[in-house]
Amino acid sequence: MYVLLQTASAAILFFGANTSFNGFPALTSFVAEDSFLPRPMMKRGHRLVFSNAIIILTALAVTLVIVTGGSVDAVVRCLRWGVYRILDGGYGMTNTT
Numbered sequence: 725m726y727v728l729l730q731t732a733s734a735a736i737l738f739f740g741a742n743t744s745f746n747g748f749p750a751l752t753s754f755v756a757e758d759s760f761l762p763r764p765m766m767k768r769g770h771r772l773v774f775s776n777a778i779i780i781l782t783a784l785a786v787t788l789v790i791v792t793g794g795s796v797d798a799v800v801r802c803l804r805w806g807v808y809r810i811l812d813g814g815y816g817m818t819n820t821t
Contacts (some may be wrong), residue, residue: 752780
């Protein structure tokens with residue numbers, strides 16, 4: 725039971741992190757279209773990805789590693805808090821119109 729619980733928790737954290745890296749550039753593009761973020765966030769690079777959003781996401785990830793001193797325990801705590809907060813609240817999965 726312990727191994728199953730740990731495996732399930734690791735899978736949730738993995739897919740939560742993977743979703744944010746895949747979805748963040750597209751999300752920032754949609755929000756920039758509505759003028760809630762700077763317009764350069766809508767710019768697609770030569771490989772049809774949102775280059776500016778990827779650069780910002782990379783800078784935030786590097787900042788997190790520097791702030792935590794590269795401690796895996798600290799980064800996993802931050803990731804766990806963010807993933808479970810999103811999953812509990814169901815943000816982005818509801819229709820508000």
